[in-house]
Amino acid sequence: MEPEPYFPDFDASLCSSSRWWSRETLAVVTGGNRGIGYALVKRLAELGVTVILAARNREKGEAALMSLRAEGLVDVHFLLLDVSDPLSIAAFASAFKARFGPTLDILVNNAGVSFNELHANSVEHAETVMNTNFCGPRLLIQALLPLFRPNSSNINRILNVSSRLGSLDKVRNKEIRKVLEGEKLEEEEIEEMVRMFARDVKSGRWKSRGWPEYWTEYAVSKLALNAYSRILAKRLQGSISVNCFCPGFTKTCMTNGQGTHSPSRAASVAATLALLPPHLLPTSKFFLLRSSPPSRSHLSRL
Secondary structure (H helix, E strand, O other): OOOEOOOOOOOOOOOHHHOOOOOOOEEEEEOOOOHHHHHHHHHHHHOOOEEEEEEOOHHHHHHHHHHHHHOOOOOEEEEEOOOOOHHHHHHHHHHHHHHHOOOEEEEEEOOOOOOOOOOOOOOOOHHHHHHHHHHHHHHHHHHHHHHEOOOOOOOEEEEEEOOHHHOHHHOOOHHHHHHHHOOOOOHHHHHHHHHHHHHHHHHOOHHHOOOOOOOHHHHHHHHHHHHHHHHHHHHOOOOEEEEEEEOOOEOOHHHOOOOOEOHHHHHHHHHHHHOOOHHHOOOOEEEEEOOOOOOOEEEEEO
16 A cells, blocks of 8 residues: 555645634544644644544543643533443443534544554454454444534545554455455455454464564554445545544654654644545545655555
8 A cells, every 4th residue: 555645735724715614613533632632632623623532531531621721722522432442432422412413523533552562563462452443443433423414515524543554565465465455345354354363363373374564463453444444435425534544653652752753743634634625635545644755745545
């Protein structure tokens, strides 16, 4: 999945003539209490969007909310959400509906986990990683689909924060690649791939089965997310845009503070993607933030 040298010429903070959003525009950002998620909540709020900061820890989520409001960002709200827990997802959707109704415009699935150090590769937490990085976002999307703003002229948006580690070129198993490359890929095939990986982890064969070699459990979870995003984009074409975004090597807790750029830099690009005007908004694309050149991003087809 090699990025194409293209990125919409649009800056959400400068292009007032293309501004389609207002305070009534509603965005949900998961994992919004720290890192890229927190920076993205802040950036969207600065640009005039009403944002629901979703986080799994109430104390940390409320602390993040207070910090943002202390900066004058009053159109930020907090709702509890653990994306690895189906009951929490159902409760979140119910709370959102009760408080806001069917008014969702933008969903950013940012929450994610990895338990590996930068140069380590264990699959000890494969189930948790898969539940958080793939199963959770999929369930959340399904729960929130009825709550997107109906008949929106600006096209509703789903942006899944993913990783190039989940690109097809990282998969060495030719059979798996062939399935995922298929034009008629079905959700059931992705589910079977996930089950196959779980079986390989359980049997200890995962190293010899052609799965991605670096951060394997994380990479496979993002591989599944990318594949599902492609299916979803086709299914929702014309009503909801579905894209993926890899923030690149960002200085966050996941990387122990190492990286080539800050969470604010990644969030700035993510906000631009989430707020693209309808005439520039693609679907079924994979955006990749590269450290060089610093002023541009790239995309490829999912």
